[in-house]
Amino acid sequence: MSNDAVIEPASQEAAADKNKILRMLDTLRNVFRGAPIFSLVFLTIALICALFAPLIAPYSPIETNPTNILKAPDLTNHLLGTDNQGRDILSRLIHGAQTSVMIGVLSVLLAATVGTVIGLVSGVFRGWVDRILMRFTDGFLALPYLMVALTAVSLLGSSVINVILVIGLLRWMGFARVLRGEVLKLVEMDFVRLAMAAGASKTRIMITHIFPNITNTLLVLATLELGLAVIVEASLSFLGLGVPRPMPSWGSMLKDSQLYIYLTWWFPVIPGIAITLLVMSANLTGDWLRDRLDPTRRQL
Amino acid sequence: MGRYILKRLLEGIITLWLITLAVFFVLRLGGGNPVEYMLPPEATQADVIALTKAYGFDKPLIHQYYVFNKKLLQGDLGTALAWDKRPTLELVWERVPATLQLTTASMVVAVIIGVTIGAISASRPDSMFDRVGKVAAIIGQSMPVFWVGLLLILIFSVYLNWLPSAGGIERLGWQGIIMPAASLGFFLIASHMRIVRSTMIEVLESDYIKLVRSKGLPSRMVIWKHAFKNASIPVFTLFFVNFAALVSGAVVTETIFAWPGIGRLLVDSLILRDYPTTQAVILFASAFIVFINILVDVMYAWLDPRIRVS
Numbered sequence: 286m287s288n289d290a291v292i293e294p295a296s297q298e299a300a301a302d303k304n305k306i307l308r309m310l311d312t313l314r315n316v317f318r319g320a321p322i323f324s325l326v327f328l329t330i331a332l333i334c335a336l337f338a339p340l341i342a343p344y345s346p347i348e349t350n351p352t353n354i355l356k357a358p359d360l361t362n363h364l365l366g367t368d369n370q371g372r373d374i375l376s377r378l379i380h381g382a383q384t385s386v387m388i389g390v391l392s393v394l395l396a397a398t399v400g401t402v403i404g405l406v407s408g409v410f411r412g413w414v415d416r417i418l419m420r421f422t423d424g425f426l427a428l429p430y431l432m433v434a435l436t437a438v439s440l441l442g443s444s445v446i447n448v449i450l451v452i453g454l455l456r457w458m459g460f461a462r463v464l465r466g467e468v469l470k471l472v473e474m475d476f477v478r479l480a481m482a483a484g485a486s487k488t489r490i491m492i493t494h495i496f497p498n499i500t501n502t503l504l505v506l507a508t509l510e511l512g513l514a515v516i517v518e519a520s521l522s523f524l525g526l527g528v529p530r531p532m533p534s535w536g537s538m539l540k541d542s543q544l545y546i547y548l549t550w551w552f553p554v555i556p557g558i559a560i561t562l563l564v565m566s567a568n569l570t571g572d573w574l575r576d577r578l579d580p581t582r583r584q585l
Numbered sequence: 586m587g588r589y590i591l592k593r594l595l596e597g598i599i600t601l602w603l604i605t606l607a608v609f610f611v612l613r614l615g616g617g618n619p620v621e622y623m624l625p626p627e628a629t630q631a632d633v634i635a636l637t638k639a640y641g642f643d644k645p646l647i648h649q650y651y652v653f654n655k656k657l658l659q660g661d662l663g664t665a666l667a668w669d670k671r672p673t674l675e676l677v678w679e680r681v682p683a684t685l686q687l688t689t690a691s692m693v694v695a696v697i698i699g700v701t702i703g704a705i706s707a708s709r710p711d712s713m714f715d716r717v718g719k720v721a722a723i724i725g726q727s728m729p730v731f732w733v734g735l736l737l738i739l740i741f742s743v744y745l746n747w748l749p750s751a752g753g754i755e756r757l758g759w760q761g762i763i764m765p766a767a768s769l770g771f772f773l774i775a776s777h778m779r780i781v782r783s784t785m786i787e788v789l790e791s792d793y794i795k796l797v798r799s800k801g802l803p804s805r806m807v808i809w810k811h812a813f814k815n816a817s818i819p820v821f822t823l824f825f826v827n828f829a830a831l832v833s834g835a836v837v838t839e840t841i842f843a844w845p846g847i848g849r850l851l852v853d854s855l856i857l858r859d860y861p862t863t864q865a866v867i868l869f870a871s872a873f874i875v876f877i878n879i880l881v882d883v884m885y886a887w888l889d890p891r892i893r894v895s
Contacts, residue, residue, distance in 0.1 A: 429871060429874060430833055435855055560732065
């Protein structure tokens with residue numbers, strides 16, 4: 286009997302499989318090189334909370350319990366304490382993750398879409414189209430976005446869709462400007478010029494030639510904007526003009542906590558920690574992506 | 586140079602005009618009669634009709650827009666519905682100094698602390714100080730402004746009882762501005778620190794600095810007299826660009842600390858559904874931001890002549 290320390294594969298196929306797995310692991314390791322582990326883990330946790338909130342949360346987030354108000358965190362019952370209406374803070378935190386993640390992702394999606402289209406059109410068509418679109422973009426950039434957001438939600442009524450619309454339509458400018466810069470650089474390149482010379486329409490050039498080459502920047506921007514979107518949503522909720530009650534939002538939890546700041550420390554502190562961690566994770570992931578997706582490498 | 590200034594001014598005016606257009610339409614967003622937002626639910630139909638006529642909302646849109654612009658050029662931004670029906674411009678103007686005090690104080694705090702920490706970090710890269718600084722900066726940029734405010738109140742008003750938590754400068758004296766300025770400036774400290782650090786590190790590795798060092802200049806002089814000046818340029822513009830975003834951030838800060846500025850005026854006007862006032866605040870804030878942007882561009886053009894030509 287052989288005394289090998291390594292288990293030999295039994296046959297040719299097993300050897301090939303083993304190689305394939307090793308190669309896959311190697312690729313995974315390469316893809317995630319230098320990744321901010323804590324941030325990615327936290328983002329995953331937030332995503333899981335967002336998707337499976339009712340299954341994970343120990344208590345109902347909206348059932349009030351007047352006999353149980355403002356209880357300090359204790360390990361047996363309410364892990365993170367209760368709020369001013371007796372609701373379990375941990376459960377509200379988990380459901381609040383749903384709000385933040387959903388609104389964050391969808392509003393960034395909206396902003397990215399609008400911004401990408403405007404950036405592409407501006408960069409490819411240039412000329413007066415570019416000038417008008419950029420003037421339009423500058424106009425939006427000059428708006429005090431929080432003030433406008435508050436007014437818009439106040440007028441449209443507070444609902445999840447309105448908040449998403451408002452945040453999305455006030456954050457597209459960053460995408461438009463940066464992507465336009467990228468597009469302008471790409472348009473000068475030979476492969477685009479050749480396509481134009483071959484008679485490709487501007488639209489075709491935008492979609493087939495330029496867009497695939499800006500996906501890296503787009504992804505980095507989207508990740509960084511996610512953090513900002515979460516903060517804007519929390520700010521809107523904090524001022525009472527975010528998602529409608531009693532839907533839990535980390536921002537409105539902080540708003541409620543203001544009145545009880547002399548009585549409880551956990552109520553004002555804990556939702557804020559959640560917001561900070563989520564935004565930090567998004568920012569660190571964005572930074573990592575920006576370094577990883579260096580323009581000298583292949584696009585994602 | 587003069588031509589560039591003129592060009593920027595013209596662009597600024599166009600941008601501002603676009604904003605007034607947007608603000609004009611925002612009020613008609615809901616599709617319904619704006620008057621219905623402004624009146625309490627108990628208002629009768631007669632009240633609605635009377636107020637509609639008074640505000641001219643029954644006239645065609647073009648006519649309304651014409652009246653809006655005419656009044657704007659005359660400096661009439663409408664009258665408030667609450668606040669004793671005073672002209673909104675007056676209401677805004679009264680509160681501008683408070684907001685300016687807050688934003689300036691935050692800026693000053695942020696620049697002094699942020700730039701200093703950034704410079705020290707850059708001169709000792711990867712040291713303990715630098716590493717802690719980096720982490721603190723990332724956390725600082727992720728904390729929402731209002732939470733920083735709440736934490737400061739928790740620590741300094743509730744537990745330590747050192748500082749008052751609400752009011753403006755007149756009522757509280759200089760102590761009243763510490764926490765609001767710190768909340769608003771916190772995020773900026775992190776921003777400035779990172780920018781100064783990375784710019785200075787770049788500069789410190791440049792040939793120019795190597796030459797100065799090889800001439801035998803002591804390290805301290807190298808850092809502060811030469812590297813620092815060069816690193817200041819992007820900080821300078823970040824400085825002013827952030828000023829515009831501060832206006833937005835001031836809204837939440839003023840609300841938490843009951844600061845009598847235009848941010849709080851906006852929130853109050855929204856609660857009271859006093860949309861003429863809301864409109865006035867937004868127009869004013871936008872004009873201010875456009876002005877600051879023009880200032881930044883002009884300064885940049887003055888510092889870097891290549892920009893004037895492009």
